[in-house]
Amino acid sequence: MPPLLRRILVLLVSLFAIVTFNFFLFHVIPGDPIRLIARTQKLAPDQVEKLRQSFGLDGSLIEQYFRYLSNLLHGDLGYSFSLKEPVSDVIGRALLNTLILLTVSTIIVVVVGIMIGVFAGSRHGKKADSATVVTSLIFWSLPTFWVGMLLVFTFGVWIGGLPISGITTPNAVYHSGIDYVMDVARHLILPTITLAIVDIAFFIIITRTSLVDVMGEDYMLTARGKGLTRRTMVWKHGFRNALLPVLTASVLYISALVAGAIQVEVVFSWPGMGLLTYNSVLARDYPVLEACFLVTAIVVLAANFGADLVYRRLDPRVAVNT
Amino acid sequence: MSLLEIRGLTVAYPGKHGDVLAVDGVDFSIGKGEFVGLAGESGCGKTTMAMAIPNLLPRNARITAGSVVFDGADLTTMDEDGLRTVRWNEISVVFQGALNALNPVHTVGSQILEPIRVHDRGTSEAEARSRMEELLEAVGIPAGRAGDFPHQFSGGMRQRVMIAMALACRPQLVIADEPITALDVMTQAQILDLLRSLCDRYGLSMLLISHDLSVLAQTCDRVAVMYAGRIVETGPAGRVFGSDEHHGGARHPYTQRLLRAYPNIRRERVFIEGIPGYPPDLTQPQSGCRFRARCDLAIDKCAEEPTLVDVGGDHRAACWRLDQAVTS
């Protein structure tokens, strides 16, 4: 079987496992959500039964499971009882907002983290290197939530000037598309900084350590012996090899990134998946929560898959052996 | 005038108890087109001396004295920009531990092309490519494999790629640091023959390093034997190894021991005799002949520094007991 086909097959199987696990997690473990609603709203038994049907909770567990799969294939994720909207609509909006936040901060984290990491790693043992490492370790140890609160306080209460909540200014009137984009961009600044600050530190440390290892390899002496400039040595020969461990470490970090995003969204009321998850927990909105878990798991899975593809392109040894 | 003239070269590494003089006041030269061998037990400073030539020493190493005059210019005082134009263009290296000397993420073809592009700016893309393919063929690798990655080649093949790469800019001097140590015996012989024939074909000079004298005996015009950071014996290969019937062979007790310590690469010897004692600890200050603690012929006089003495025909040895050593 071609390697790519096999990997896609593995991806589909993992996806199926996640869907199944997610289903049973919500249908077996937390008891009966309908009884919970019925208790709070004092409903008659026939109304409870109707509610049960509308949430797909009637029939045996196996019946429910297959109905769930079929609905999922049709893009039907159920109905949110706290927001009175189809879950798919709610998730769609939230996912888009989260992807905006994650994409912008990931690009910044990767670019800045790698630049500084290579800067430090190619100056191994010098002052610039140790200073970078110490600073990064301090930033890495900062809790995301705390950094966010600090920025909210600084820019919301103290200095002002930058929005600290939401994705757009409430009741704003936009004269053009550009106006709108600028408003969103302004709202992005603080959440992005919060999310990026800790992750950049991580990226710097990983890149730097990986590059320091690579710089000691035999082929780096070859590169020096060839009379290459430091720049070519470091980037073409060193960095290309140092990138491989960085990528591996980044995959492990994807879940931490998602966790960080949830915190940031809560702190800055960014209407994304994190805030949605948080609010759904508070509202006991199980259909939404279930979908949030599913989507988050799928995003992490997809990111892993993507990273794996990149890895295969970067490392010829892996590409041939599998 | 030689191509390379090393005078009084001293290289120090910082150690726990003061500097380690891995190379200690060495004089050494290589003529144009000459094939010179450098032998000695591991740890005696061969790599350090060789890497000091194009100034590719590890960061903690310091050249504390001496000069390395190559083609009329002293490389020890040359700045990094100047050295970059000498490296590979004039002096290329087949590194020790060459199995990892090729970058795993670039194709072998692009790694051979790289120095051509860097040093021979005037070369067109097509010319550079055809030179690369020609070099691969010259070392016995089909040009069609230029697009393969290093891990797709065996150890011997990778060493051939390294050699092709070392010749890419038509350097004047190739330094080969234990180029065959990691290979099996059959491949060793092939690689040696290849090195020798390529150097003859392109008129290069070569410094071939090995801890195995029999390797040097077959390939080199001239050899030098190093012990504890110093050269203890040097001369035409035929004289030092005694293959010229009338010239007695090795004169220094250490060289004689070394010769008995290794099996011949072609005719496997039955008895391999080790050298008693341990190589000297370079971290301790040394005086006099450094081999005397392990030498059967040592006398009180050996506590004084011996100098290289000509024993005839450009064959020189640094030993106070040369008269005795002949017959031992």
Ligand SMILES: Nc1ncnc2c1ncn2[C@@H]1O[C@H](COP(=O)(O)OP(=O)(O)O)[C@@H](O)[C@H]1O
């Ligand atoms: N980077 C280094 N730092 C400190 N000491 C070193 C370093 N490289 C080599 N040495 C020491 O210098 C001496 C000579 O080493 P080397 O030149 O590699 O010898 P050879 O090539 O003959 O085996 C050894 O004693 C070794 O321990």
Ligand SMILES: [Mg+2]
């Ligand atoms: Mg060595």
